[in-house]
Amino acid sequence: MNYIPHTDAERRAMLDAIGVRQIEDLFHAVPQQHRFPSLDLPPALTEMEVMWELSALSDANADVNHHACFLGAGAYNHYIPSLVDHMIRRGEFLTAYTPYQPEVSQGTLQAIFEFQSMMSLLTGMEISTASHYDGATAFAEGVLMAINTTGRKKALVSRWVHPHYRAVLRTYTQFSTEIEIIEFDDTSALDKGLTDYACVALANPDFRGRLDDPERLAALAGRVKASGGLFVVAVNPISLGVLKPPAEYEADVVVGEGQPLGVPLSFGGPYLGFFCTRREYMRRIPGRIVGETVDKSGQRGYVLTLKTREQDIRREKATSNICTNQGLMALCACVYMSTMGAHGLKQAANLCYQKAHYAADQIGAKAGAKFHVLRDRPFFNEFVVKCPRPVDEVNAELFEEHDIIGGYDLGGDYPELAGHMLLCCTETNTREEIDALAKALSAI
Amino acid sequence: MSKSKVDSSARYLKTHEWARSDGDEVVAGISDHAQDAMGDLVYVELPRVGDTLKAGDRFGVVESVKAASDVYMPVTGVITAVNAALEGGPELINRDAYGAGWMIRFKPTNPAELEALLDPAAYQAQLDAEEH
Numbered sequence: 001m002n003y004i005p006h007t008d009a010e011r012r013a014m015l016d017a018i019g020v021r022q023i024e025d026l027f028h029a030v031p032q033q034h035r036f037p038s039l040d041l042p043p044a045l046t047e048m049e050v051m052w053e054l055s056a057l058s059d060a061n062a063d064v065n066h067h068a069c070f071l072g073a074g075a076y077n078h079y080i081p082s083l084v085d086h087m088i089r090r091g092e093f094l095t096a097y098t099p100y101q102p103e104v105s106q107g108t109l110q111a112i113f114e115f116q117s118m119m120s121l122l123t124g125m126e127i128s129t130a131s132h133y134d135g136a137t138a139f140a141e142g143v144l145m146a147i148n149t150t151g152r153k154k155a156l157v158s159r160w161v162h163p164h165y166r167a168v169l170r171t172y173t174q175f176s177t178e179i180e181i182i183e184f185d186d187t188s189a190l191d192k193g194l195t196d197y198a199c200v201a202l203a204n205p206d207f208r209g210r211l212d213d214p215e216r217l218a219a220l221a222g223r224v225k226a227s228g229g230l231f232v233v234a235v236n237p238i239s240l241g242v243l244k245p246p247a248e249y250e251a252d253v254v255v256g257e258g259q260p261l262g263v264p265l266s267f268g269g270p271y272l273g274f275f276c277t278r279r280e281y282m283r284r285i286p287g288r289i290v291g292e293t294v295d296k297s298g299q300r301g302y303v304l305t306l307k308t309r310e311q312d313i314r315r316e317k318a319t320s321n322i323c324t325n326q327g328l329m330a331l332c333a334c335v336y337m338s339t340m341g342a343h344g345l346k347q348a349a350n351l352c353y354q355k356a357h358y359a360a361d362q363i364g365a366k367a368g369a370k371f372h373v374l375r376d377r378p379f380f381n382e383f384v385v386k387c388p389r390p391v392d393e394v395n396a397e398l399f400e401e402h403d404i405i406g407g408y409d410l411g412g413d414y415p416e417l418a419g420h421m422l423l424c425c426t427e428t429n430t431r432e433e434i435d436a437l438a439k440a441l442s443a444i
Numbered sequence: 445m446s447k448s449k450v451d452s453s454a455r456y457l458k459t460h461e462w463a464r465s466d467g468d469e470v471v472a473g474i475s476d477h478a479q480d481a482m483g484d485l486v487y488v489e490l491p492r493v494g495d496t497l498k499a500g501d502r503f504g505v506v507e508s509v510k511a512a513s514d515v516y517m518p519v520t521g522v523i524t525a526v527n528a529a530l531e532g533g534p535e536l537i538n539r540d541a542y543g544a545g546w547m548i549r550f551k552p553t554n555p556a557e558l559e560a561l562l563d564p565a566a567y568q569a570q571l572d573a574e575e576h
Contacts, residue, residue, distance in 0.1 A: 283487060283507070308512040317514065 062405065064265065068433035070359075072382050072424025073207070073408035074135065074162050075268065076260045078238065078348065079428050080336065084262045087335045088328060099327070102303040108327060109302035112290040115334040122240045122337075122345075123254040124247025125276035129287045130304075131330040132273030132322065135257025136168035139201070139234050141275060141286040141320055142253040143169055146199030146230040147179060148319065149284050155198045156190065159183040160206035161234055162257075163413040187212070187220055194227035199253075201232035204246070205239060208410065208422060209356075209382030214249045221250035230281075237261055237274065238426075239380045241349025253277045262336025263329050272329035283309060286320030351427035352381035359383075359425050359434045367441035374420075382424045384410065384417070391421045394444055402440045404433075448477035450568045451542040455518065455561035458570065462542060463518035463558060466549070470558065472518055473547040474506060474537060477571055482508040485534040490526040490547060497521065499557065503548060506537065519557040521550035 006014075011023070020026060027035055045053065064077045071077075088094065092107050099105030099112075112130045119128040132138040139162075143155050153176075157166060166183070173179040182197075184190060190200060200220065204212050221231040230252040235243075238260045246254045258272030259265075277285060283306065291305035311318035340348065360383050364373045372386040387394050391409035398404040411418035425434065454462040460478035464471050479485065489505040497503050502514045503523070527546050530536060537545035552558065562570065 283489070308507050308510065314512055317512075 067403050067405045068429065068436065069405040070407055070423045070425065070437060071405050073422055074164065074257060075265055076424065076426055077265060077428055078260050078426050080262050080264060081339045083339045084332055084335045088331050093331055100304065102301065106302060109290050111331050111334050112327065113292055113302050115330045116290060118334065118337045119274050119276055122237060122245065123276045124245030125254050126279040127282055127289065128274065128276040129285055130290050130325040132275055132287060133326055134269065134271040134273045135234065136165040138255040138273030138275045139165040140169040140172045141322065142232040142255045143199060143201050144172060144320065145253065145281065145284050145286060146232060149281060150198045150229060152196060152198040153178040154180045154182060154196050156182050156184055156200045158202035158206065159185055160208060161201065161203045162207050165234065194224055194229055197229050199230040199232045200224045203234040205236060205380040205382065208384050209379040210377040211380055214244045217249040236380065238349050238352060241345040242353060258329065258333045261333035263332045270326065270329055272326050272333055282306065284319055286322050287325055348427050352425060355425040355429050355434065356381040356383060359423065359437065362434055362438035363441055366438040370444065371441050381426060382422055385421050385423055387419050387421055390419060394421065397444055398440055402436060404437055404440060448480050450564050452564045454542060455558055455563060456567035457516060457518055457561060459516055461516055461518055463561060465558060468551065469524060469549050470521060470552050471546050471549050473541060473545055474515055476541040479537050479541045482506060482513065483510055484508055485537050488530040488534045491523050493523050493525060495523045497523065518561055519552050521552040523548055523550045525549040
């Protein structure tokens with residue numbers, strides 16, 4: 001099979017048409033020494049041989065199918081029902097592109113509409129966007145929406161929001177001479193007036209797994225709102241299977257990473273951002289919403305709506321520089337949530353919680369002399385362990401001696417937590433794996 | 445396009461806003477031509493009472509199913525009232541752009557500035573020119 005569509009004759013004709021002798025002549029603008037390096041390529045292979053070669057390379061990876069994984073920190077190894085893959089690979093669905101033409105995209109549009117409806121149910125919020133690139137961009141958009149809505153230029157952001165989310169927010173705002181992102185350590189530090197701030201933004205659970213008391217959060221939300229600001233909360237969607245929806249503690253904007261909802265880890269992406277808010281901010285949202293309507297003969301139909309505020313129409317006056325969504329990954333989440341149902345989601349969340357607490361107990365009991373489990377606050381499925389040796393050494397030993405993928409080294413992002421490891425459990429971690437982890441740690 | 449109305453008691457901006465003196469205040473909105481070009485309006489964003497806005501500042505946004513456009517202050521002033529009926533009924537602008545579809549009332553800093561805006565004949569001439 002010829003992978004290059006142009007014949008020699010066609011190429012000759014094109015070169016003649018523009019008066020060039022050979023293709024190489026098109027590159028004269030590139031300095032001689034940087035032109036046409038000699039590539040030391042091996043002889044061509046057959047498709048079968050290429051498959052062998054790539055399989056061998058792929059087998060060299062350490063993956064979660066062959067290792068016990070206790071690494072979370074924003075990307076989570078959940079079981080993905082086989083239905084998800086079957087549904088998203090259907091030809092009618094398999095596109096990452098945005099459905100601009102309702103007359104040929106009813107299936108995709110309806111799937112996004114269902115995704116929005118389920119995200120609204122899960123978070124308790126009135127509206128959900130059609131999705132964003134990932135948790136980080138959804139978070140940054142949440143803070144920006146607060147800034148644009150209130151007209152205030154200062155935003156209070158917890159330093160325990162995922163470091164990547166904060167980095168993306170900094171990227172978004174780095175060239176603004178007015179916007180100021182102020183990080184705080186604990187909500188108890190917010191005892192002063194909040195009237196200057198567009199929002200208070202935090203994560204629940206936070207980056208180190210800790211949960212805030214919903215009543216405390218509701219009280220904080222009340223103070224933020226009384227001061228004219230917005231309360232922005234980043235959540236792990238799986239945790240909402242057992243935790244109160246953020247609407248109940250008066251969040252104005254709920255954002256997060258949708259990867260746990262049926263999206264594979266796959267080297268960090270593509271992932272899925274979700275963004276939910278109150279109806280009153282409908283015209284301030286970044287991106288778009290799919291709406292349900294009726295066509296001229298009265299039949300139910302779906303269409304992109306609120307597009308008039310987007311960049312492709314409003315240019316520099318748009319609510320956001322985002323005018324797309326993450327269609328295929330939103331479909332994953334849609335099929336995942338439909339497959340799991342409310343009961344299944346609750347069960348998965350409960351397993352995450354119980355297994356993480358079992359792991360914390362076991363590490364405390366078996367390896368507690370060397371590995372101190374921090375249990376000062378309630379947690380969902382991640383917790384912090386203080387290690388007797390550098391985290392990378394502990395992880396190397398777990399990996400090489402026990403086939404265990406260990407935890408996240410918190411010292412890189414939080415210098416005061418050097419030597420502290422963030423461990424995670426999901427429903428996929430068996431009791432045997434957790435016991436093996438505790439035993440392995442006790443031997444380090 | 446149907447022939448749009450030009451209210452003879454108002455002054456106009458090139459960007460299709462109208463403004464009319466009413467005692468020591470000014471009432472303003474978008475012209476009949478503007479509403480016709482936008483199509484069915486679905487949402488109107490208005491300023492806060494008490495806001496001080498300069499001539500040319502954005503005082504609001506009108507949004508139809510196909511576009512969202514900024515609306516500009518005809519002259520400098522302090523907002524004294526906004527048309528709350530537009531919140532639930534933006535179509536009032538489509539129906540009666542110069543009457544029930546008014547958007548804001550404000551106290552102008554310098555009422556004489558109004559005289560510098562396009563008079564009805566000049567605005568009509570602009571519309572005629574745009575159509576050709």
